[in-house]
Amino acid sequence: MAASDNSSDSTHFGFREVRTDEKAGLVRGVFESVAENYDLMNDLMSGGIHRLWKSAMIDWLMPRKGQHLLDVAGGTGDIAFRFLDAVKGDGKVTVLDINHAMLSVGQDRAIDQGRLAGLEWVNGDAQQLPLPDKSVDAYTIAFGIRNVTDIPRALKEAYRVLRPGGRFLCLEFSKVGAPALKEFYDFYSFKILPEIGGIVAKDKPSYEYLVESIRQFPDADRFAEMIEQAGFSQVKYRRLSGGIAALHSAWRL
Numbered sequence: 001m002a003a004s005d006n007s008s009d010s011t012h013f014g015f016r017e018v019r020t021d022e023k024a025g026l027v028r029g030v031f032e033s034v035a036e037n038y039d040l041m042n043d044l045m046s047g048g049i050h051r052l053w054k055s056a057m058i059d060w061l062m063p064r065k066g067q068h069l070l071d072v073a074g075g076t077g078d079i080a081f082r083f084l085d086a087v088k089g090d091g092k093v094t095v096l097d098i099n100h101a102m103l104s105v106g107q108d109r110a111i112d113q114g115r116l117a118g119l120e121w122v123n124g125d126a127q128q129l130p131l132p133d134k135s136v137d138a139y140t141i142a143f144g145i146r147n148v149t150d151i152p153r154a155l156k157e158a159y160r161v162l163r164p165g166g167r168f169l170c171l172e173f174s175k176v177g178a179p180a181l182k183e184f185y186d187f188y189s190f191k192i193l194p195e196i197g198g199i200v201a202k203d204k205p206s207y208e209y210l211v212e213s214i215r216q217f218p219d220a221d222r223f224a225e226m227i228e229q230a231g232f233s234q235v236k237y238r239r240l241s242g243g244i245a246a247l248h249s250a251w252r253l
């Protein structure tokens with residue numbers, strides 16, 4: 001199943017089938033559990049390369065001073081901090097996350113780094129953004145879209161809040177192309193990673209879900225189609241690290 005549809009009574013939570021109205025709560029539980037180890041989780045899942053991918057995301061966005069960025073599912077502040085550094089502090093980021101625990105991690109990191117200006121922290125849902133129409137210059141979401149129950153609805157919400165000329169960027173795990181890399185990646189993902197999660201984070205089931213959720217997410221071509229169906233133009237993507245991740249770009253014209 002490529003994406004959830006709230007008109008259906010069921011959807012996927014990893015490889016499990018669950019009631020549609022249950023998924024958000026189950027996902028919230030996963031991220032409450034892994035919040036304190038979120039950077040470690042991404043390091044384990046990407047071999048540490050997620051930091052380079054996030055920098056590539058900001059490079060492709062090419063932030064300009066004075067812009068207002070909405071970073072969705074960005075509770076830990078990774079993208080927000082990179083954006084503010086790129087504009088030398090002359091910009092604003094609304095960091096939105098459905099999970100209080102993730103937002104707390106980001107707020108603590110911001111305080112530790114002395115980042116007191118240009119940040120707004122909002123507890124909210126990607127499927128129903130608490131922002132006015134045409135109110136932000138850019139929308140980013142990194143490793144969050146696959147956890148949304150109704151992905152087409154979230155994409156339409158992204159389109160709604162972007163100003164004409166606004167940019168959409170999504171970084172997400174994707175489908176590995178090369179057979180040899182895929183074989184190794186599958187072995188590592190399904191056999192090694194959950195065991196490490198159980199030892200290091202004391203939470204094997206959450207890591208099993210995160211691996212399974214990647215396999216349920218559409219491939220880069222299909223996701224590009226979904227972005228176009230939400231109304232976006234000039235949809236492009238770049239495969240990263242042999243397809244382990246993909247970075248999608250689109251515009252509201």
